[in-house]
Amino acid sequence: MTYNLQGKRIYVAGHRGMVGSAVVRRLASEGCEVITADRARADLKRQSEVEAFFKSERPDGVIMAAAKVGGILANDLYPAEFLYDNLMIESNIVHAAHEADVEKFLFLGSSCIYPKYAEQPIREDSLLTGALEPTNEWYAIAKIAGIKLAQSYRKQYGHDYISAMPTNLYGPGDNFDLKTSHVMPAIIRKVHEAKMNGDKEVVVWGTGTPRREFLHSDDCADALVFLFKNYSAPEHVNVGSGEDVSILELTQIVCEVVGYEGQVVNDLSKPDGTPRKLMSADVLRGLGWQPKIGLKEGILNAYSWYLENH
Numbered sequence: 001m002t003y004n005l006q007g008k009r010i011y012v013a014g015h016r017g018m019v020g021s022a023v024v025r026r027l028a029s030e031g032c033e034v035i036t037a038d039r040a041r042a043d044l045k046r047q048s049e050v051e052a053f054f055k056s057e058r059p060d061g062v063i064m065a066a067a068k069v070g071g072i073l074a075n076d077l078y079p080a081e082f083l084y085d086n087l088m089i090e091s092n093i094v095h096a097a098h099e100a101d102v103e104k105f106l107f108l109g110s111s112c113i114y115p116k117y118a119e120q121p122i123r124e125d126s127l128l129t130g131a132l133e134p135t136n137e138w139y140a141i142a143k144i145a146g147i148k149l150a151q152s153y154r155k156q157y158g159h160d161y162i163s164a165m166p167t168n169l170y171g172p173g174d175n176f177d178l179k180t181s182h183v184m185p186a187i188i189r190k191v192h193e194a195k196m197n198g199d200k201e202v203v204v205w206g207t208g209t210p211r212r213e214f215l216h217s218d219d220c221a222d223a224l225v226f227l228f229k230n231y232s233a234p235e236h237v238n239v240g241s242g243e244d245v246s247i248l249e250l251t252q253i254v255c256e257v258v259g260y261e262g263q264v265v266n267d268l269s270k271p272d273g274t275p276r277k278l279m280s281a282d283v284l285r286g287l288g289w290q291p292k293i294g295l296k297e298g299i300l301n302a303y304s305w306y307l308e309n310h
């Protein structure tokens with residue numbers, strides 16, 4: 001173990017989000033004190049508010065799960081927000097952590113940092129070896145800057161700042177808005193509504209052939225806490241399940257879970273995005289971490305949350 005959480009004050013940035021809330025749940029058994037801040041306390045895009053918050057709370061560690069996130073369409077429609085908001089949030093938090101002498105910092109990125117046509121499964125050292133996927137290059141650039149921020153503060157000041165790159169995540173607390181969501185919550189909602197309305201068809205964007213790797217947010221939170229405790233190096237680490245499915249296969253699994261037997265049709269006016277995004281899981285497995293939640297079990301859990309909350 002490189003960092004002992006016992007008795008430490010850990011700030012979880014983005015605690016209301018799907019990943020942040022999973023991290024808060026996961027930290028409950030670690031013997032640490034979890035610190036959070038809602039927007040009224042600190043708007044993370046405002047440097048002075050973030051610095052004042054760090055000065056008064058003096059966290060020992062930070063898990064940085066705050067970000068402006070969204071699916072393929074949201075990324076394409078709101079490039080300025082995806083770039084500006086994320087650059088501001090991560091710059092403010094990294095620098096405030098430095099000024100407040102934070103001991104350990106974990107930056108959370110995204111698998112879209114890798115080149116659109118990276119060799120599969122995508123290894124960590126593929127970063128910056130080719131052109132990005134155009135639909136999400138704004139978000140990707142912000143997340144690459146976040147990795148570099150963490151590395152630069154480690155290099156210049158010797159801080160124990162690390163980065164993790166999660167795959168496509170899903171779980172309780174996800175965004176189920178069809179215009180801005182990722183594919184998993186969108187498909188769960190569409191298939192559920194098709195079943196409820198007695199529709200003969202459910203519409204899936206694009207060709208259905210792109211392949212994506214999915215990880216439940218509780219598995220992700222477990223991996224992040226594992227890295228926080230056991231990893232200390234400048235290189236970012238992939239966090240994934242090591243398995244991918246096509247969007248059509250994913251839709252078929254969701255149909256089974258929901259109990260819907262209609263047709264799946266494609267809306268070819270919508271983009272496919274990256275053809276395949278399967279990350280290599282070798283580094284994280286080599287450190288000793290494995291996911292616990294299978295895809296079907298995870299989808300059932302996310303669907304149950306959707307039914308209870310919508």
Ligand code: GFB
Binds near residue numbers: 186274
């Ligand atoms: O999850 P998603 O929006 O984002 O879409 P990305 C994944 C794939 O699912 C794409 C297809 O090929 C979509 O065309 N898809 C099918 C749908 N039906 C739907 C639907 O109803 N809604 C959505 N959203 N997709 C995002 C990036 O890329 O992944 C972000 O834009 C981030 O920056 C995130 O990295 C993890 O996997 O293509």
